[in-house]
Structures are given as structure tokens and as C-alpha cells.
Amino acid sequence: MDRQTYDKKVHIFGRISVTIFMLGTVLLPLTLFLKFGILPEKAAFFAGTSTVLSIMILVSLAEFLSFxxxxxxAGMYMMSITGNTANIKVPSSVAAMEAIGIDPATEEGEIIxxxxxxxxxxxxxxxxxxxxxxxAxxxxxxxxPALKPAFEQIVPALFGALIISSVVKNWRLSIISIVAAVIITFIVSQPFGTNLSNFTIPMTIIASLILTRITYNMGFLTPLKNVQDTKEYTQL
Structure with a gap:
């Protein structure tokens, strides 16, 4: 099977699966309305919907662009249905590719x-x-209550274990994203509380891109000319 045929089948089955999932999601509230005439209050419905959409539109866009x-x-279609994107799916994908030594954004990487x-x-x-x-x-x-702090650190622990390998392989590029994340988290998000905490990921991505461009212009990062340069660069 060539790549074009593979991509076509992935998108066909993916769109069908996501459509079925979306229909199944609205099936319960639709049944409650048609069978029992139960509807939420309009004010509460629009208030809740607008709040969720204002957050999820940016977060979903950021996850799509970054993941x-x-x-x-194929992985994006599965994650759209099953969830647990950041705490299970992405770590599993990254860990599998690193274990085999395959780079992302390649045909082999996508299969793995x-x-x-x-x-x-x-x-x-x-x-x-x-x-x-x-x-049970x-x-x-x-x-x-003594165990609550431990459960709150599960996701940071997962990503910490994953990011350390990237830092070791390519510290110059990794340190830029770490600095951007620290700036956004402690200088922008925390002072404003939950009003901006949900936008931390999109803001971190934008800040990382800006800092990467600035450091590239300063000569901190250098362009890679070939595959051999890439291998040498990741060993710095």
C-alpha cells in the first residue's frame, strides 16, 4: 500500500469513527429531550457552552498544531475519540519512537x-x-488528603521523564521551550489565576517560536545542512 492510499483510508475511517462518536455523545441528551422533554435552562446552557468553547477552541488548536x-x-483521530491526549497518548507515542530510535514526522514514526x-x-x-x-x-x-499532592504530580512526572531525553540530545533547542514555559507559567499565568491558566499551552507555543527565532538570529542556533549535521547536532 502506497502512502497516498494509506492516508486516504486513514482519513475515511477516521472521519467515520469521529462522526459516530460525536453522534453517540449527543445521543443521551437528545434522548432525554425527546423522551422526557428535559432541557437545560437557556441562560445556563449558553453560559456554560461559551465558557467551554472559549477555552477548548484555543487548546484544541494548540494540541493539533503541536501533537x-x-x-x-491516525493517532490524532484515535486521540479525538479516546482522550487522555497529554497524559497517556503523546507520552506513549514519544516513548515508543525513542525506544526504537525513529524520528517523528516520518512514515516509520507515524506507523510506530x-x-x-x-x-x-x-x-x-x-x-x-x-x-x-x-x-474498589x-x-x-x-x-x-496525604496522598493528594502525589496524584497531582502524575502528569508533570510523565512529561519530566520524557523531556529529559530531549534535553540531553539537544539542549540548545530544548532550553528555549523550557524558558518559554517558565516565563508563561510564573510571570503571566499564575498572577492572573485561572483566567489565563487554560491558555498556558497556546501562549507557551507562541513564546517558544518567538524565542527560537530570536536566538537563531543571535547565532545561538545554527541551521542543519544535511543528515550528518543533524546527527552531530543532536549529540551536542
């Missing part, structure tokens, strides 16, 4: 990414089912 080149089109995300979906369902069955008797233990 799609890494995980590929698709397989890893698919396997992570299956694994997640198995783990969740097993967790519900086996850990111990649920009260996980509600202990």
Missing part, C-alpha cells in the same frame, strides 16, 4: 506512533477495568 506532527493523522497509541488505548481499558474491580474495596484509602 499532529509527532503522532500523525499509531501502533503505540492503539495499544495504549487497549491497555488503558484493561487497566481501568482491572482497577475498578480490584481497587480500597477506594477510601486513596481519598486520604
Amino acid at each position: 499532529a506532527p509527532i503522532i500523525g493523522s 506512533s499509531t501502533l503505540s497509541i492503539g495499544i495504549s488505548n487497549i491497555t488503558t481499558q484493561i487497566v481501568v477495568l482491572a482497577g475498578v474491580i480490584l481497587l 474495596p480500597f477506594g477510601h484509602l486513596f481519598q486520604n
Whole structure:
């Protein structure tokens, strides 16, 4: 199967799957309306919808621009349906490609990414089912306030373990994104509280691009001329 045929089939099955998922999502509220005549109040509905859309439009756009080149089109379709983008799917994809030594944004990388995300979906369902069955008797233990800080650090711990390998391979390029994230988080987002915290990812991406261009003009980053230069550069 050539690349054009593969991409065509991915988009066909992806669009069909996402459409079915969207219809299934609205099936319950539609059933409640048609069967029982239950509707939310207009003011509450539009207030809630506008709040969610104002956040999710930018966040979804940022995730698409930042994650799609890494995980590929098939992975994006699966993540659109199953969720857990930042805390499971992307780490699984990145870890699989790094373990095999394949670069993102390549045909081989997209295949490995698709397989890893698919396997992570299956694994997640198995783990969740097993967790519900086996850990239900111990649920009260996980509600202990002493454990709350540990659960809040799960996602940072995952990304910290992933980013350290990128920093070691290419510290010059990685340090720019880290500096941008620190600036946005501690100087812009935190002083304004939750009003801007949901826009941290889009603002960090924009700041990273701006800082990368500035440091490139200053000579901190140099262009790569060929594959050999790329290998040498990643070993700096």
C-alpha cells in the first residue's frame, strides 16, 4: 500500500469513527429531550457552552498544531475519540519512537506512533477495568488528603521523564521551550489565576517560536545542512 492510499483510508475511517462518536455523545441528551422533554435552562446552557468553547477552541488548536506532527493523522483521530491526549497518548507515542530510535514526522514514526497509541488505548481499558474491580474495596484509602499532592504530580512526572531525553540530545533547542514555559507559567499565568491558566499551552507555543527565532538570529542556533549535521547536532 502506497502512502497516498494509506492516508486516504486513514482519513475515511477516521472521519467515520469521529462522526459516530460525536453522534453517540449527543445521543443521551437528545434522548432525554425527546423522551422526557428535559432541557437545560437557556441562560445556563449558553453560559456554560461559551465558557467551554472559549477555552477548548484555543487548546484544541494548540494540541493539533503541536501533537499532529509527532503522532500523525491516525493517532490524532484515535486521540479525538479516546482522550487522555497529554497524559497517556503523546507520552506513549514519544516513548515508543525513542525506544526504537525513529524520528517523528516520518512514515516509520507515524506507523510506530499509531501502533503505540492503539495499544495504549487497549491497555488503558484493561487497566481501568482491572482497577475498578480490584481497587474498589480500597477506594477510601486513596481519598486520604496525604496522598493528594502525589496524584497531582502524575502528569508533570510523565512529561519530566520524557523531556529529559530531549534535553540531553539537544539542549540548545530544548532550553528555549523550557524558558518559554517558565516565563508563561510564573510571570503571566499564575498572577492572573485561572483566567489565563487554560491558555498556558497556546501562549507557551507562541513564546517558544518567538524565542527560537530570536536566538537563531543571535547565532545561538545554527541551521542543519544535511543528515550528518543533524546527527552531530543532536549529540551536542
